[in-house]
Amino acid sequence: MRVICDIETLADTFSCSFLDYDSDKTCVILINKDINQLQALKNFLAHVKYLITLNGIHFDSIVLDWIIKQPHVIAERIYEVAQIVINQDKYYDMYKPYSKHKWNHSWIDIDLFCYWSRGLRQSKKLSLKYFAVNMDMDIQEMPIHHTRKNLTSEELQQVLDYNMLDCRVTKELAFRLKEQINLRLGIEQQYNLKAISWDAPKIASELLLDSYCRKTFQQDQEFWEYKKEVRNTQFEPINFRNGDYLPNIQFKTPFFQKIYQEVCDTNNGFSKEFVFKHFDSTHIKIAMGSGGLHSVNKNESYETTTKQKVLTSDVESLYPTLLINYRFIRPELYDVLDIYAEKKKERLEAKRSGNKIVNETLKLVLNATTGLMDSQYTWLFSPAQIMALRLTGQLILLRLFEECELKHIKIVSLNTDGVESILLEENEEIYFNIIKEIEKEFNLKFEHEQYRFIKYQSVNDYIALTIKDKIKVKGQFIYEKVLDGSNEFLIIPLAVKEFFVNKIPIEQTIKNHTNIFNFCAAKKINRDYSITWNGQKQQQLNRFYVSKKGAYLYKQKDTKDTKENVFKESAVQLLNQVPETFPTDVDYNFYIRSAIERVKLFEPDQLKLW
Numbered sequence: 001m002r003v004i005c006d007i008e009t010l011a012d013t014f015s016c017s018f019l020d021y022d023s024d025k026t027c028v029i030l031i032n033k034d035i036n037q038l039q040a041l042k043n044f045l046a047h048v049k050y051l052i053t054l055n056g057i058h059f060d061s062i063v064l065d066w067i068i069k070q071p072h073v074i075a076e077r078i079y080e081v082a083q084i085v086i087n088q089d090k091y092y093d094m095y096k097p098y099s100k101h102k103w104n105h106s107w108i109d110i111d112l113f114c115y116w117s118r119g120l121r122q123s124k125k126l127s128l129k130y131f132a133v134n135m136d137m138d139i140q141e142m143p144i145h146h147t148r149k150n151l152t153s154e155e156l157q158q159v160l161d162y163n164m165l166d167c168r169v170t171k172e173l174a175f176r177l178k179e180q181i182n183l184r185l186g187i188e189q190q191y192n193l194k195a196i197s198w199d200a201p202k203i204a205s206e207l208l209l210d211s212y213c214r215k216t217f218q219q220d221q222e223f224w225e226y227k228k229e230v231r232n233t234q235f236e237p238i239n240f241r242n243g244d245y246l247p248n249i250q251f252k253t254p255f256f257q258k259i260y261q262e263v264c265d266t267n268n269g270f271s272k273e274f275v276f277k278h279f280d281s282t283h284i285k286i287a288m289g290s291g292g293l294h295s296v297n298k299n300e301s302y303e304t305t306t307k308q309k310v311l312t313s314d315v316e317s318l319y320p321t322l323l324i325n326y327r328f329i330r331p332e333l334y335d336v337l338d339i340y341a342e343k344k345k346e347r348l349e350a351k352r353s354g355n356k357i358v359n360e361t362l363k364l365v366l367n368a369t370t371g372l373m374d375s376q377y378t379w380l381f382s383p384a385q386i387m388a389l390r391l392t393g394q395l396i397l398l399r400l401f402e403e404c405e406l407k408h409i410k411i412v413s414l415n416t417d418g419v420e421s422i423l424l425e426e427n428e429e430i431y432f433n434i435i436k437e438i439e440k441e442f443n444l445k446f447e448h449e450q451y452r453f454i455k456y457q458s459v460n461d462y463i464a465l466t467i468k469d470k471i472k473v474k475g476q477f478i479y480e481k482v483l484d485g486s487n488e489f490l491i492i493p494l495a496v497k498e499f500f501v502n503k504i505p506i507e508q509t510i511k512n513h514t515n516i517f518n519f520c521a522a523k524k525i526n527r528d529y530s531i532t533w534n535g536q537k538q539q540q541l542n543r544f545y546v547s548k549k550g551a552y553l554y555k556q557k558d559t560k561d562t563k564e565n566v567f568k569e570s571a572v573q574l575l576n577q578v579p580e581t582f583p584t585d586v587d588y589n590f591y592i593r594s595a596i597e598r599v600k601l602f603e604p605d606q607l608k609l610w
Contacts, residue, residue, distance in 0.1 A: 002050040003027075004174065006166040007060050008142070008159055009082035012149045014075045015160055016041060016064070019167040021052060021174065026167075028160060031075045032151075042068045048107045052174050054128050055113040057102065057197055059085055065101040079146075111197040112173055115180055116484065118199075124484055125524070129541050132169045134487055135176070136517040138577045140165055141539040176483060186357035203361070204368035205378055211339045233379045235330065242266050245388035247326055249395050256402045260395060263288075269387050279408045286398075290387065292416040293394035297456035301602040302412060302422060304467070309428070310451040312464075313435065314418030318393050319370045320344060321444045328389040329373065330382045340369060393417065396442050403434045415459050420451075455500065455602045463493075465501055473497070476598075488521035495595040506595045507588075516582055519545040519591065520575055523566050529555040531566070533574055542566075547573035549585040 002021035007014070018027040029041045045051075045068055053060050062085050067073055081098060088095035116126055124130070132139045143158045144151065151159070174181065187195040187203060193210070195203050213227045243264025251257045255276070263270050271289045273296075278284060285296035302310045315321070324341050327334060347362035372378045373386045397419060401411050409427050413420040423431055435446050454464035461475030473479065479493040495509040513519075524541040525531055531538040534551040544553060550571035554563040570590055573583065 001048050002052065003048055004052045004167045004171045005056065005060055005064075006053065006163055006170065007063060008146075008163050009063065009079050010075075010144065010146050010148060010151070010159070011079050012075050013151055013156065013159065014067075014078045015163050017160065017163040017167050018044065019164070019171055021050075021171060026164065028164075031073065031078065032156075033075070036072075036074075038067070038070070038073055045107060050110050051107045052110045052112065052170060054131075054170050054173065055111065057109050057111040057114065058088075061105060061107075061109050062098060062101045065105040066098055069101075109197055110174070110181060112170065112177055114197040114199055115177060116199060117201050120484070126484060128166055128169055128173075129524070131173050131483070133522045133541070133543055134481060134483055134485065135169070135172050136481075136578065137169055137172060138165060139522070139541060139543055140576065141541060183357065183360050187361050190357050190361065200364045201368045201372055201375075201378075204365040205372050205380065207361070207365055208336060208339060208343075208369065209379065211343075212333075212336050215335055215339065231379055235376070235381045235383075237376065237381075237383045239267055240384040240387075242268075242270060242388065242391060245328075245384050246392060246395070249392075249399060251399065251402060252406065253402055256398055259288075259398070263391055263395065270391060276405075278410060279405055280410065284412070286414060288391075288394050290390060292390065293397055294415045294459045295413045297413050297459045297462075299457060299601040300412070301453065301455045302420070302451070303453040304451060307424065309423045310420065310454055311423050311431075311448055312418060312420045312451060312454075313446045313448050315393075315396075316445045316447050317366070318417040318444070319389060320366050322389050322392055323370060325443050326389070326392065328382070328385040328392075329380070330385060333380065333382070336380065340366070396438070396444075399441070400434065400438050403438065404431065407431075407434065409434070413454075413456065413459060418446075420454060453500070457598070457601060463497060463500060471497065471501060489591065489594070490518040491591050492595045492598065494518060495591070496598050499595070499599055506599065507592050510591050510595065511588055514582055516545065516575065516579065516586070519586055521545075521567070523553075525555050525566065529557050531555050532563070533572075538574070539576070543575050544572035545575055545583070546570045546587045546590040547583070547585045548587045549573070550587075 004019040004021060005016065007016045012032060014031040016029040018029075020026070027044055029037045029044065031037060041064075045064065051061060059082075063078065063082050066081055067078060084091065084094050085098060088099075113121065113126070116124075120126070129139050129141065140162055142162055144155055148155075181196070184195045184198065187193055191207060191210070193203070193206055195206070198206070209227065209231055213223070213230055217223055217226055241264070246264060249260055251260050259272070259274070262272065269290045273285065273287045275283050275285050287294055287296060304310045320340075322328060324337060324344070327337050329337055343362050343365050347359055347366065350358035350362065369380070370386060370389065372380045373382045375381060376383075393416070397414050400419060401414065404411050404421065407427065407430050409421060409423065409431050411419045411421045421431065439445055450467045452465040452467055454462060456462045457476055461477060462473070463477040464472040466472065473493070477493050477496065478485065479490055479497050481487050481490065491510055491513055494513070495506045498504040498509045499506055520543050522541065522543040527540060531540060531542065531553070533542070533553045538553075542553065544550075544567070546569070550573040552571050553566040553574075555566050556563045570587065573585060
């Protein structure tokens with residue numbers, strides 16, 4: 001049996017809600033002063049094979065496993081244990097006796113929270129409510145504080161309704177992650193790794209670790225001991241000179257020769273911004289840094305015409321290629337690179353033969369390895385080498401840039417693994433000859449695509465249309481929901497996309513759109529503030545749209561008398577519950593103005609079309 005699970009632990013009430021993954025069947029278990037369904041909980045869990053949760057491995061499953069292993073239990077004691085588990089990082093000594101309940105229970109945990117790396121979970125502040133917003137579902141925070149006792153029947157029902165809503169959100173999330181769940185099940189079968197609740201970096205790390213240990217294992221200890229020893233290896237970073245790890249790159253002009261020497265002579269990385277004067281006396285600003293190379297493009301627009309082509313050229317698998325070509329890893333881990341190269345070949349074969357599990361698994365390995373090498377918490381940590389890898393990629397693009405300048409070919413944008421250029425008919429052959437030379441010099445391969453147009457608000461915010469009518473967007477121009485994205489007021493980039501791509505007037509797109517959630521944004525405010533709207537107290541997380549009949553959403557710190565606008569631009573209408581019909585009070589003018597302002601950055605005259 002596959003079930004969704006969510007628990008709530010209050011001072012004198014414990015509730016556990018189950019929702020069948022394959023149907024809408026529900027089961028609610030209660031333990032409080034009036035009822036104790038401990039045996040029912042034991043009986044139910046005995047038939048569960050997969051327990052699907054969000055953050056259940058670190059909380060729900062621990063508490064549940066502890067509960068069912070007690071001969072008898074009361075809600076007050078469950079609450080005490082739950083608080084220890086919740087605060088395990090802070091009070092580890094108190095938590096330690098309960099840590100054994102994290103593993104070896106009768107069910108298999110599928111913790112969807114673990115599908116995102118810890119860094120992403122923290123930076124994006126992922127939570128069940130976050131996903132509820134992005135899946136256009138009801139959003140509700142716990143209506144009763146966990147310290148409350150003696151709940152009324154009405155308050156208890158509120159808790160149970162909240163509990164079941166969380167289950168329904170988790171179920172919807174599981175449906176949307178179905179391919180990811182199946183991939184992990186396939187990894188368990190194919191590679192014998194317990195990966196069902198692992199993120200991509202851990203899958204990559206453990207698969208490489210297993211292969212590496214099998215290759216280097218000596219018979220003087222148990223294999224599992226050796227594997228544990230390697231996994232727990234800690235490499236202490238040291239100061240390093242970049243040039244001691246970089247390949248020799250032969251720049252031809254004093255300007256770039258000087259930059260290359262600066263990179264080599266700097267320790268522990270490199271950061272620099274510089275302005276370069278093109279052959280036609282225009283200028284481009286370029287930034288180098290540990291995160292990558294990028295040009296500074298602000299409100300720029302380029303189009304393919306009868307006289308010129310707009311071309312993007314990207315290095316295929318830049319980091320994996322450099323990793324193999326230059327063996328950018330600590331010398332004692334060179335065997336890992338041999339395994340990595342083998343995995344790359346295996347993946348190509350799996351892709352050709354249609355073996356989806358192997359193809360997708362090894363894709364994770366190839367893409368995640370360099371990130372693992374940049375983390376001091378992994379056995380692959382290679383700080384000098386990973387910095388050299390990143391700087392080498394940047395220097396290669398600068399070599400291409402330099403060569404193009406010498407041949408009077410204009411590159412208008414650079415970003416991490418590729419460039420965008422303007423090609424006149426007479427220099428097209430010259431450009432591709434340059435590409436061939438760079439490919440040969442550095443043993444890599446470029447792939448190319450022609451744009452009908454590309455419009456940069458910045459190098460990380462753009463919209464482009466290829467000659468095959470493929471739309472490419474990034475940053476502020478993303479117009480479709482992203483499960484772990486911000487997704488604010490998507491109707492604005494959607495209207496901009498329709499204007500640029502299909503020449504549909506901004507007003508027409510916005511006024512004809514019928515998905516109210518694309519008119520919405522959501523804001524979560526720290527608990528140091530109280531939230532009010534229309535004179536009434538609200539929860540900390542609220543979804544809203546701009547409304548002609550709305551009210552301002554305010555936050556007020558407990559220690560201050562003044563209120564602040566959460567959304568200063570306009571009055572809003574809250575939309576925390578899914579409406580039955582499309583609202584009649586949407587302030588279309590706000591969205592139209594916002595879309596027009598973005599279009600005006602590039603083509604103010606074209607707005608006369610409507």
